[in-house]
Amino acid sequence: MRAKSKPSRDVAAEITNLIVRKLEEGVAPWSRPWRITGAGGRPLRHCGTPYTGINTLYLWAIADACGYRSRYWMTYRQAEALGANIRRGESGSLSVYYSNFKKTEANPITGAETEKSIRFLRHYVVFNADQIDGLPAYFYPGAESTDLADPSARQSAIDTFFEAIPAEVRHGGDRAFFHPTFDYIQMPHQRSFRTMDHYASVRAHETTHWSGGTDRLARAFGRRFGDQAYAFEELVAEIGSGLICAQLGLPNELHDNHASYVAHWLGILRADKTAIIHAAAKAEQAFNYLLAFSGGDREESPDSAPVEVLPEAA
Template identity: 50%
Template structure:
């Protein structure tokens, strides 16, 4: 999220934001949509509680997601000091933008008369998320929306996912599987809009987990943009959809991966058997995961959900 600069060219705030959005889209992530919320407020907020508008909304959403911030509120260094807070040492700020209006006297080339012309210039300033600041009043501490009380179906699904021996770390704002550590990272369940969206996202990451060399031994850890990376993502998408179909989980979260479509099309157009290979490997991965339902001692409750 840091502005890109060279020794000769200074990048404007507009270019910084645009380039970052393009980068996220090219990485297969829609920066303005995710299945977790981080709290009851949807828009980023100024210190006074007023929502940000325009490009600042998307930009600050991206910053919060990339760096695992839960609070929706942002403020300047000076504003934090006025509230008795202190930005922690080493924390990096995020730029926000605004238009400054001014008037300039210009001469009409046709008449020679001078008149004031309204103009606007794009400016930027640095803000910090509440999660980066110590000592603020208690009202700035976000309170996640509590999930409803679990049902019998919830207990059955929790039993299924609970017996899968994957290493899962909770925290932050991103969901991913790291092959080198053989570990899944997930946002906290309470940060999702529903338990099922948490499970659907977890199923996708568990599909990647099945590909580890100690399990189904697929090719993992490939560079984004490569055919192998696109194929693995396609396998994980298909596998999570298969698991979701068996467990009664929603698949609307799959829209968050729609920007992978171009890379998938490239692979499928280059090899008309690629979809057959991906589907077969996805079936293998889903069967591997669904096999744990027997260990959970609740297959009927799961499959009837």
């Protein structure tokens, strides 16, 4: 008698369910967890390369849910190669990437054959360094410093990032928005914000909207998300703002998470289990587009060594 095959994991559903749960708890994974981890910043592979796309949000959410402070994640074999051991009883987390295969289809009328490329989601299992014994010391975060980061040093990074972006920014009034028709960003005066960090966080949100303009990345979600397209664009802008804030080392106590949109986001994510993967990919694209103006690179670990890594979702 043949053994029953093990059902495949619905990876997209697992990711979406965790993001939905964190939103329901009032914790948006793109606006808080980079300061939960001891060193801040994006999750890192064992070689020090930052994760991108949905893996950034998902591993931030896992770290927040489980209290992990290390930024580093690795497979069982990678830990073993470093002479380390996964602690007994520890459960791994998912890291995802897209793969594809070619399929030839024949036209039933003409018989002409065409080749289609079909993408599908794959995954592998990773563990946080906090679940592993015997790693080199730099994989584990040190004691958290109670000293606040130097605001002037942070301001320099903020200025460098935003001044290079050729968006028209107008100041005045009490609202922040991007005007797609006339292609400008409206911001309240800087003195209206509690701190320049708060100003930078809001400007990051609106600048992410700007990146999607018709002459730039031309984001349009009307056909896929219909009446929810506006809320989906807000989700992309919130994730993009979170990535920018993490890049600039801003504190995480900056966001109101655009609470009025949370119910819409939950509706979108519950209706389409791949929506958060799509949103994360679009936000990553926007982040890279904006970062390129200042010639910036994602921060990387100084202890990293180049190794082969698996590709992941765009």
